[in-house]
Amino acid sequence: MSRMQLALNVDDLDVAVEFYSKLFNTKPAKRKPGYANFAVAEPPMKLVLLENPGESGTINHLGIEVESSDEVHAEITRLAAEGLFTRDEINSTCCFATQDKVWVTGPSSEQWEVYAVLADSETFGTSPKLLQQNITDDTDESSTCCGGSTPDSADSRTACC
Numbered sequence: 001m002s003r004m005q006l007a008l009n010v011d012d013l014d015v016a017v018e019f020y021s022k023l024f025n026t027k028p029a030k031r032k033p034g035y036a037n038f039a040v041a042e043p044p045m046k047l048v049l050l051e052n053p054g055e056s057g058t059i060n061h062l063g064i065e066v067e068s069s070d071e072v073h074a075e076i077t078r079l080a081a082e083g084l085f086t087r088d089e090i091n092s093t094c095c096f097a098t099q100d101k102v103w104v105t106g107p108s109s110e111q112w113e114v115y116a117v118l119a120d121s122e123t124f125g126t127s128p129k130l131l132q133q134n135i136t137d138d139t140d141e142s143s144t145c146c147g148g149s150t151p152d153s154a155d156s157r158t159a160c161c
Contacts, residue, residue: 006062008110009055015107022082024065028139044161056108063113069100076102078081091118093125127150 010016017036021027024047029039034051043064066072066158072088079086079102087103094101 003040003046005046007047007050008108009049010049011051011053011056011108011154013051016051019051019084019107020047022084023079023106027077037059052104061111061113063115066114066116069116069118072100072102072114072116079104093121097121098126 008016013034015034017028017031022036024040026038026040028036030037036049038045038047039048040047060080066075076086076088087105089101090098092099097117098119098121099115099117101113104112106112134154143150
């Protein structure tokens with residue numbers, strides 16, 4: 001069996017294990033001091049957490065593509081039931097595609113999206129103004145996409161998909 005492996009530095013292993021157990025609906029397969037790994041069945045992935053305070057949050061965002069909008073909506077419901085704050089972008093254009101997606105923020109400020117591609121787009125796109133990015137009302141919305149960049153970013157596409 002092949003699967004993607006993703007290793008993340010985290011500030012607090014206990015907080016991270018709690019979050020990822022909820023996000024992926026599974027418990028760690030192995031847990032040692034400063035280390036935990038998850039054998040996630042769906043999507044197939046080995047997730048490794050390494051406790052390295054001060055080193056976390058270096059990934060722009062991470063994503064899980066699902067096949068349908070119904071799956072995105074099911075995740076919105078499930079994550080909310082787990083008590084996780086979600087931000088949805090329904091019928092948004094981002095990364096040259098129209099998508100339905102939901103975002104959650106992990107314990108070290110890493111951004112996760114669960115998304116379904118609805119159609120291709122000829123434009124890079126825009127996403128809704130995001131409150132946690134402190135975007136003001138007079139800011140041009142076209143400077144944000146995928147929740148990972150701010151209007152001050154040199155190239156918002158580097159923060160996306």
